[in-house]
Amino acid sequence: MKNLVVIGYGGMGGWHVQHALKSDVVKLLGIYDIDPKKAELAESRGIHAYASFEEVLADTAVDMVTVAIPNDQHKPVVIRALEAGKNVLCEKPVTLSSEDLQDMIDAANKAGKIFSVHQNRRWDVDTLAMKKLYETGEIGEIFNIESRVHGSRGIPSDWRGMKQYGGGMIYDWGIHLIDQILQIVPSKIDTVFCRLDHITNDEVDDGFKLELMFENGCRAYIELGTYNFIPLPRFYMQGMKGTALITDWRENCKVVKCKAWHESDVMPVETAAGLTKTMAPRDSITVDEYECERPVSDVHDYYRNFVKAIDGIEPQLVTHEQMMLDMKVMEAAFKSAELGQVIKF
Amino acid sequence: MKNLVVIGYGGMGGWHVQHALKSDVVKLLGIYDIDPKKAELAESRGIHAYASFEEVLADTAVDMVTVAIPNDQHKPVVIRALEAGKNVLCEKPVTLSSEDLQDMIDAANKAGKIFSVHQNRRWDVDTLAMKKLYETGEIGEIFNIESRVHGSRGIPSDWRGMKQYGGGMIYDWGIHLIDQILQIVPSKIDTVFCRLDHITNDEVDDGFKLELMFENGCRAYIELGTYNFIPLPRFYMQGMKGTALITDWRENCKVVKCKAWHESDVMPVETAAGLTKTMAPRDSITVDEYECERPVSDVHDYYRNFVKAIDGIEPQLVTHEQMMLDMKVMEAAFKSAELGQVIKF
Known part of the structure; x- marks a missing residue:
């Protein structure tokens, strides 16, 4: 068991706290939040709130911190924690530029501590189903993968809508969806093409369309x-042997x-305004x-892997190299x- | 009633013949096909087969010809027919380059005859439903339209798979789908981006992905x-007020x-590997x-419009300008x- 403090007690901070309270590998020592109201809220729930970030860093009982604060604040907080000898688990996106990330990685290497980012959506069952299909070749060699997440609530009206805090959907969701695709396709990226949406927000992207062409010929959208x-x-x-679809994360793939390419007779199909043989549906x-x-x-x-990585038993699953690649794709x-x-690219 | 001869008695030629036999505006005088077997087939069905193209052109009873032959042959046949004083209805794609099209348009103008292309899929009910939504503003200003036609039979193994005959899916289906979008979005095109597929055919495109960005801000894919x-x-x-979907041409839109943007409480939704508030489904x-x-x-x-255009009663629906624009989008x-x-663009 490693002793954990969660920095930031907002949405995801709360998730980490809940998780830690049930965890078999970490013990929650408390939280720290810059907002006294959040600290009060934690205390009212029986969770210790540290008075300052310095107090967390000074507490030698703390093995690791989970950083769940606005994106633009990750870098200084992560580096200070590493320099204080803490292992650091950071929420995504780990930071806002590859230069900043390099500084954070350098700090981790210098401190000899584990530093990784919470790419929790690698565990999404839809992604795992796609990854398995890619790897097993069940539908042949894959030449196109499309990953879509569609909501209709606009962009959240909190800091996620503000540029200065690292808002926008590339940072918020793109980091997950890019990381997932890079887990599925084991090839280098050749080109990147992206269109950003500004439907309800001019300051940051409230949606995006991103095409990655890989060197192995696969396209990801x-x-x-x-x-x-x-x-x-x-x-x-x-794939070369078939097609796969997942309607939403609740549904199976x-x-x-x-199983038979040629059919003896393709009858043209009459559509509203013309015939088509090419588009005639297949016989079952x-x-x-x-x-x-x-x-x-x-x-x-x-978390289990993170703790084993601290103990040197397993390499960390979300590596520095992967974190950097995700970041460079977002920059591109x-x-x-x-x-x-x-x-x- | 105008007297019609159909040039080419293949798939679409057969469609034109069938249509003409029931038409209230044209009377079928016969067909001409370069292949004697097709001529025999027509005769066996009680349809007169002209012995040569020259014979068709020399027949002063012929008011108009419908050209339904491989794409690379359209230009010389259309121009000769126009020069012989026939009105010409040409199958799509009208030809393979905008230069060739300009020559055909010049020939039509010189001859003072009607020359138009059979953009029959403007009458597809799915397209008309989208056009109506665009025009009425029922779902607000439209900022994105996606038009997909998906089959699984590969590219036809006839001339449509061969470059020299003007094969490939841009020419075969792209011309329809581009023309439909240009009917829906009344704006100039700003940029064009296209990826071609070569999954089962290296010689011509057996599929494509085409993005058109319009000057009015609308994107079409x-x-x-x-x-x-x-x-x-x-x-x-x-659109700014909602979303529309047509599953396939048999289904309604x-x-x-x-109707209410703000909700008092958005509860985060727990997905397989994390929470989301942004992507939480809407209350009904x-x-x-x-x-x-x-x-x-x-x-x-x-056909009704074509005949009225010959008589000078209506302007032709598929104009030279539109034909040229479709062609230039394909070239782009x-x-x-x-x-x-x-x-x-």
């Missing part, structure tokens, strides 16, 4: 929308595999349709959107 | 796939409109959901795909 009153499917994947005898088994997943394995996405161009 | 064993929805449209009390009335459509209005799409870049 990532779309985040906050103004989609009808959501499109969560995941869509095309549906697969349609081609030429395909196999089924649902994949739902992957087993426990997001708390993230912003640059592409600014230029309105495809850019070489 | 057109996707044609021939290797999609699960189809994505036919049309998806986002479904609309979800926002904050939205109106309904199906739109199915548009009434009769593709034969194309090919260029963008070749460069792997967004191009200014």
Whole structure:
């Protein structure tokens, strides 16, 4: 068991506290929040609130801190914690630029402490289902993956809507969706193309469309929308032997595999304003349709690994290299959107 | 009634013949096909087969010809027919380059005859439903339209798979889907970005992904796939007041409109690996959901207009200007795909 303090007692801070209270690998020593009201709230719930960040750092009982504060504040807090000899688990996005991240990684290396980012959505069952299909080759070699998350509430009206705090949907959701794709496709990125939405917010992106072309020929398309009153499917994947679809994270992955390419007679189909043979639906005898088994997943394995990494038993799952790659893809996405161009990665 | 000869008795030629036999505005005098077997087939069905193209042109009873032959042959046949004083209805794509099209338009203007292209899919009910939503503003100002046609039979193994005959899906389906979008969005195109598929055919594109950004801020995305064993929805449209979806051409347009933006309490939703407030589904009390009335459509209005245009009663519906714009978008799409870049239109 490692002794944990959670820095920031907002939405995700609260999640980390709840998790820690039930954890089999960490013991919650308390929280620290810059806002006295949050500290009061924690105390009212029987959770110790440290009086200052310095007090957390000075507490030699603290093995690790989880940083769950606005994105623009991650860097100084993480570096100070590392310099104080704490292991640091940071919420995503780890920071706002690759230069800043390099400084944080340097601080971790210098301190000899574990520093990793909470890429919890690697444990999303939809992502795991897609990753399995990619790896097993069940629907053949994959040439296209589309990942969409569609909401209709606009961008949150808190700091996530403000540029100075690292708001915007690339930072908030893009970091997850990019990281997921990079977990699925084991290839280098060739080009990046991104369009940002500004539907309800001019200051930061309230959605985006991001295309990654990989060197192995696979295309990944990532779309985040906050103004989609009808959501499109969560995941869509095309392979040389079939297609896979996940409607939303509650649903299983549906697969349609081609088992007989040629049919003796394709009858043209009459649509509203013309014939089509190319687009005529397949006979069911030429395909196999089924649902994949739902992957087993426990997001708390993230903390288990983190603690084992502190003890030197396992390498950390979310590595510095991966954190840097995620960051560089986000930077490339912003640059592409600014230029309105495809850019070489 | 105008006297018609159909040039080319293949798939679409057969469609034109069938249509003409029931038409209230044209009378079928016969067909001409370069292939004697097709001529025999026509005769066996009681349809007169002209012995040569010259014979068709020399027949002073012929008011108009419909050209339904491989794309690379359109230009010489159309120009010769115009020069012989026939009105010409040409299958899509009208030809393979804007230079060739200009020559054809010049020939039509010189001859003072009607020359138009069979953009029959303007009468597709799905397209008409989207056009109506765009025009009425029922879901507010439109900022995104996605048009997809997904089949799983690969590209046809006839001339449509060969470059020299003007094969490929941009020419075969792109011309329809581009023309439909240009009918819906009344704005100039700013940029074009296109990716071509080569999944089952290296010679021509067997699918494509095409983004058009309009000067009015609207984005249109057109996707044609021939290797999609699960189809994505036919049309998806986002406006400032809601979202519209058409699953496939047999289904009605479904609309979800926002009627109350703010809700008192948004409860975070627990997904597989984390919370989300941004992506929490809406309460049904904050939205109106309904199906739109199915548009009434009769593709034969194309021929009715053509005949009225010959008589000078109506302007032709598919204008030279529109034909040229469709062609230039296709050229821009090919260029963008070749460069792997967004191009200014």
